[in-house]
Amino acid sequence: MKRAGIAISSCFALLVSACNSDRPEIVDRAAIARLPWENVVRLARGSAVTWRMWRGDPSINAYIDHWVVPRLARDYGISLRAVEGQGPEIVNQLVVEREARARGVADLVWINGETFHNLRKAGLLWGPWAGRLPNAAALDSTSPIVMRDFEQPLDGWESPWGRVQFAFIYDTVRTRDPPHSFAELKVWIKKHPGRFTHDQQFTGVAFQTALMYSLSGGAGKFEGGFRPALYKAASARVFGWLEDVLPDFWRAGRDYPLGVAEMHRLFANNEIDFTMSYNQNEVVTKIRQGVLPPTAHALVVTDGTLANAHYVGIPFNAPNPPGAMVVANFLLSPEAQYEKLRAEVWGDGTVLDVAKLTSEWRSRFESLRMDSHAVPPAELTRHAVPEAAPEYRERLADDWKRLVRDRAR
Amino acid sequence: MTVDKHSTVGLILPALIALPPLIGLGYAVTASLGLVGVAPGGSTSRYLREVIANHTTWAALGWTLWITIASTFLATLAAVFLAATFRAESKADRFGRIVAVLPLPVPHVVAALSSLLILGQSGLLARVAHSAGIISTPAQMPPLVYDRLGVGLIFALVWKEIPFLALIAFTVLKNRGGMLEETARSLGANGIHTFFYATWPVLWRGMLPGIVAVATFVAGSYETAALLAPSRPLALPLLTMERYTATAMDLRPGAFVLAGFTLLLSLAAVAAYGATIGRTDRLQ
Numbered sequence: 001m002k003r004a005g006i007a008i009s010s011c012f013a014l015l016v017s018a019c020n021s022d023r024p025e026i027v028d029r030a031a032i033a034r035l036p037w038e039n040v041v042r043l044a045r046g047s048a049v050t051w052r053m054w055r056g057d058p059s060i061n062a063y064i065d066h067w068v069v070p071r072l073a074r075d076y077g078i079s080l081r082a083v084e085g086q087g088p089e090i091v092n093q094l095v096v097e098r099e100a101r102a103r104g105v106a107d108l109v110w111i112n113g114e115t116f117h118n119l120r121k122a123g124l125l126w127g128p129w130a131g132r133l134p135n136a137a138a139l140d141s142t143s144p145i146v147m148r149d150f151e152q153p154l155d156g157w158e159s160p161w162g163r164v165q166f167a168f169i170y171d172t173v174r175t176r177d178p179p180h181s182f183a184e185l186k187v188w189i190k191k192h193p194g195r196f197t198h199d200q201q202f203t204g205v206a207f208q209t210a211l212m213y214s215l216s217g218g219a220g221k222f223e224g225g226f227r228p229a230l231y232k233a234a235s236a237r238v239f240g241w242l243e244d245v246l247p248d249f250w251r252a253g254r255d256y257p258l259g260v261a262e263m264h265r266l267f268a269n270n271e272i273d274f275t276m277s278y279n280q281n282e283v284v285t286k287i288r289q290g291v292l293p294p295t296a297h298a299l300v301v302t303d304g305t306l307a308n309a310h311y312v313g314i315p316f317n318a319p320n321p322p323g324a325m326v327v328a329n330f331l332l333s334p335e336a337q338y339e340k341l342r343a344e345v346w347g348d349g350t351v352l353d354v355a356k357l358t359s360e361w362r363s364r365f366e367s368l369r370m371d372s373h374a375v376p377p378a379e380l381t382r383h384a385v386p387e388a389a390p391e392y393r394e395r396l397a398d399d400w401k402r403l404v405r406d407r408a409r
Numbered sequence: 410m411t412v413d414k415h416s417t418v419g420l421i422l423p424a425l426i427a428l429p430p431l432i433g434l435g436y437a438v439t440a441s442l443g444l445v446g447v448a449p450g451g452s453t454s455r456y457l458r459e460v461i462a463n464h465t466t467w468a469a470l471g472w473t474l475w476i477t478i479a480s481t482f483l484a485t486l487a488a489v490f491l492a493a494t495f496r497a498e499s500k501a502d503r504f505g506r507i508v509a510v511l512p513l514p515v516p517h518v519v520a521a522l523s524s525l526l527i528l529g530q531s532g533l534l535a536r537v538a539h540s541a542g543i544i545s546t547p548a549q550m551p552p553l554v555y556d557r558l559g560v561g562l563i564f565a566l567v568w569k570e571i572p573f574l575a576l577i578a579f580t581v582l583k584n585r586g587g588m589l590e591e592t593a594r595s596l597g598a599n600g601i602h603t604f605f606y607a608t609w610p611v612l613w614r615g616m617l618p619g620i621v622a623v624a625t626f627v628a629g630s631y632e633t634a635a636l637l638a639p640s641r642p643l644a645l646p647l648l649t650m651e652r653y654t655a656t657a658m659d660l661r662p663g664a665f666v667l668a669g670f671t672l673l674l675s676l677a678a679v680a681a682y683g684a685t686i687g688r689t690d691r692l693q
Contacts, residue, residue, distance in 0.1 A: 088654040092661070095447045114656035122447070122658075194548045200640055255555045256640040258647075269531035271547045394657045401651075405640050406465050 029126065032321050037134060043322035046077040050320075051312075051327065052093070053110035054086035056261075059285045059346050067339055068331070076326055087115045094124040094315055104317030107324040112310040113150040114390040116158055119313065126314045128156025129325055135332035140353040146309045150387040151225065158311035159328045160351035162340060165280040165307040165380050166206050167298040174295075175273050181303050182214045182241075189245045195273040197250035197266075200405065201259045203276050205397045206306050209387070212238045212396065214303035219385035226391035235396060239403055246404075256405060264291055278306070280380055281347025284371045288344065298375045300383045307384035309351055334361040343371045434672070441665035447658045456662040460670075468642035470670060472559070473628055476644065477674070480563045481624045484570035489612060491571070492578030493604060506579055513572040517565070521636040524565035528553035555639045562637040562644075566630070570623045574616060581615030582608070614689065621682045625675035645671055 032040065049072075055061055064082050072078040083106070085093060090109050097104055111119065119125045130136060139160060140146050146160050147153075154160070170178045179185040189196045198204040213219045215237040222230070246253030250272050257263050260277060264286060267275035275292075277283070280300070286292040312331065314324045330336055334357050337350040354365045370376060387393070440446035443453045460466050495505030512520070527533045535550040544550050554561035593607040634644040643651070645667065653664035 088656060088661075091447060091658070092653065099445050118447075118656070118658055251552065251555075254639075254641065255552075257555070258635060258640070265525075266531075269529070269547070271529075271531050390656070398655075398657055398660070406468075406643075 029321060032325075033129065033132075035322075037132065040132075040322045040325055041076065044076060044078060044320070044326040047320050047323040048079045048081065049107045049323040049327050050105055051080060051082045051108040051110070051324075052085040052090055052106035053082055055082065055084045056086075057285075058289065060348075063340060063346050067345070068336065071336075072327060072330060075330070078323055078326060080327060086110070088118075090115060091118050091122070091124065094119070094317070095122065097317055098124070102317075103319055104315050105319075106315055107318040107320045108327055109313050109315055110161070110310065111158060111313050112308060113387060114394060116149050116311065116313065117152060117390040120152070120157060124316050125157050126316045126318055126321060127158075129314060129321070130154065130159035130328065131156040133159060133325065133329040133332060135329050138334070138352045138356040139332070140351055142353070143351075145307045145384065145386050146351045148386065149309065149311060150390045150393075151223070152390075154311070158313040159332065160309050161312050161328075161331050162337075162348040163307065163309040163351055164278055164349060165300070165384055166203075166210060166276065166278050166305045167280045167283070167300050167375060169267065169275045169277060169283045169292065169296050169298055170273060171267075171293060172295050172297050174270070178299055179301070180299075181301050182211055185301070186241070186245055189248050192273065193248040194250055194252070196245075196248070197253075197256060197263070197272055198276065199259050199263050200256045200401075203260045203263070203278050204256070205393055205400070206278050207276060208238055208396050208400060209393055210301070210304065210306050210385075211241060212392070213306075213385060213388075214301075215241060219304055219388070222388035222392060226389040231392060231395055235399055238396070239399070242404060253404075267296075268292055278308075279347065280349070281343055281371070281374050283373050284343040284347050287373060297373050300375050300380060302383060304385035305383050306387055307380075308387045334358075334365075338364060338368075341365070341368060343374065347371075347374070437665040437668050441662055441669060443662055446665070447661050457666050460663045460666040465643065465648065466667065466670070469645045469648040469667075470674070472642040473645040473671075474674065476559050476562060476566070476634075476638075477624050477628045479559075480566035480570065480627055481620060483563065483567045484574050484623060485616065485620055487567065487571045488574035488578045488616070489609075491575045492582050492612065493608065496579070496582050506575075509575045510572040510579075512568060513576065515569070517569055517630065518632045518636070520565045520569045521562075521633040524561045524568075524637055525554055528561045528564060530554075554637050557639055557641075559638060562633060565633050565637060566627055569633075570627070574619050574623060577616050577619040578612060581612055585611050585615065614686075617682055617686065621678050624678045628674045628678075629671050645674075 032043075035043070051064075053064075061082070064080075069080050069082075072080050085106070090106075090111065093106075094104070109119075116125075136159065143163075146163055149158065168178075179188040185196075198207045212234045213222065216222075216230075216234040222234075242253075250266070257266060260275065263272070263275040266272045268291060277286075277298075280298055283292060283296050283298040287294055287296055312324075312328050314321050314328075318324055332352070334352065337352050338361070340346050340348045341350050350365070354362050357365070436445065441456055443451060443456060491505070491509045495502040495509065525532065529535065530547040530550040530552060532554075534553075535544065535547060538544045538550060553564075589607040589611060590603050593603045598606065629646055631646040631650060634647050635650075638644040638647060649664050649667040649671065652660045652667060655661060655664075
C-alpha cells in the first residue's frame, strides 16, 4: 500500500514539475543565509517572485497590484505575481509539492497563527531569514502582538507585515445605544431577538475566543501555551453563554452565515444589526466600496478585543528566496507601511515603531487623518488583547461545530 | 479529424484523458488511508471509521441526495414540458426554444446570487411583500435561502439545468419523435396518449445521459451550495471543503473519505443509468 502511495506521488511529481519547468532555481538555498544583504538584492534583481495570498478583498488586491507591483519593478526589476491561496490551502499545497518532490511554485506566503504553527510543525518553511531584513530594524519590537504570532516566537521564520484588531460593526442610525461589553451584548441580544449572529469561519471563531477570554477572567489567564483543563472549563462557559442566548440569535441560532461576506450582506440588508471584522478599519473600506451603509461604525468591547499581526513566510521549496526577501523588506519600508495604513487604501495597521523612523516619516504617520467611522487608535490599543496558543482556536472552532452548529434544533 | 478507435492513438487517447482524474482518485484513496497528505501516519482505517461513525456525514449525504434528486427531477420535468410545448417549426415555437436555452451560458455562481437577490429574507420577493403590507420585517419572510429544505438552492440549480436538459430534449424530439407520433395519431391516439406512448418513451431514453450528467454535477457542486445552503445539515461538498481546509490537520484525511462518498453518489447515478438502459434494451 505504501508503494501505491509512492507511485501516486511520483505521477503527481511528473505533472507538477511539467508545469514548473519555466521557473529555474535561482541559487543554492543554504548559501543565501550567509550572503551580505547587497548580494541578496543583486541576486533578486530582475527575478520573478510568486506570492501566494488571500485575494478576496478588492482593496488589498488594488494595493498589491497597483502600488506594490509597479514599485518593485521600478526599484528592483522584480516582477511580482500575487496568486490565490490562504491558510490551510497553503499547507495542503506545500504538502503535495513535497510529496511530489516538485519544485515549489510560491516564493512568499501570507500567513499567521495556525498556518504558521502548522507550517513550522511540518517543516514546510525556509528560514530563519527575517532578522536579516534591513527594514526590520524599525519593527515595533516591544509589541507582543507583533513579535509573537499566537504566542509563538517568530525566530526569523516569518516577517511581520501588518496588524489588525477585531471590531464589531453596527449602524449608528439603527442602533443608537450599542453594547460595550459581552455582558451588555447578552442583554442587547435578548432585547432584540433575531438581530445578532456570527459566521462559521475565522471571524466567528475570533468572536468566540474573545468571549472565552471575557468569561474566564481575561486574556492573561490563557498565556503560557495550551492547557487542556483550562480550555475545558473556559469553553464550557462559552457554550453555556451561547446556549442561553441562541434562541434570540438570527434564525434562532439554527443557521449561520458561512463567512463575513454573508454577514456584511445580511447587515447591509437590515436582516441583522451587527457584523464583524478582524480588521478595525474594514468598516471604512467597505463603506467606500458601497458594501456597508455610510452610517456604519466600528465598535470594540471594553472586555478586550483580539488583536494579531500577519506575516510573510518563505516556503521550504521556494524557487527564489532572495527575491522573496527583497519583497518582504520592501513591504516593511515606511512608504509601503504608510500607504497600506491609509484608510482609503486598505487601513491595515503598521508593524513599525513610528518613533524609530525619521522625523519626516514620523510626522507623516502621525498626521494620518482618522476616519470618523473607525475606532480611535488610543481606544483600540487600550482594549487590544493578544491571541493565545493556536490550539485554543482550533479546539473552539471544532467544538462549536460539533456541539452547537451540527446539533442545532 | 477522425481517430481510428483500433489504432494505437485511438487506444492511448482515452487513457490519457482519464489519467489526471485517476491520479487524483489514487491520491484521494491513499490520503484517506493516511499514506500521504498532511497527516500521514501509516496505513490506517481510522479516518474512514471516524467519518462513517459521524452523524454529520450521513446528514450531509442525505441532504445532498435530496437536493440532487429534487433539482434533477424538477429540471427534467420543466425541460420535457418545454420540449413538448415548443416543438413546431413556427416562429413562436422557435422563439420559445431560444428563450428556453438562454440561461445556458450564465455561470452557476450568478444563478446562485440571483436566487439570493430574489428569495433572500431581504430580497425582491420580501420587498414586494413588504410594500404590499404582508410583512413588516425581514424575519417575517419565510426563509427560502440557507433553509432546511434548500428551496433557494433548488431554485438556482433547476433554473441552471433546465436549458441544458431542454436543449437535449429539443434535439431528441427533432431527430426521433416525429414518425412514431404520426403513426400513433394515425392509429387514433389522442394528444395525451400520443405523448405517453410515443413521445415520452423516446424522450426519456434520449435525455437519460443528460439527466445523469446533471445529477452527478449537482451532487458535487460547491459554489451554489456555499452561497445558498444552510449550516445544518451541511451539504456534502461544503463539509468536504470544511474538513480539507480545517486548521486541525488530523481532520483533513477525512475530507478525502468524503470526496470518495461524493464519487460513490455519482457512480450510483451512472450505475442506475446502465441498469435502466440495459433493462429496456432487453425488453425491446
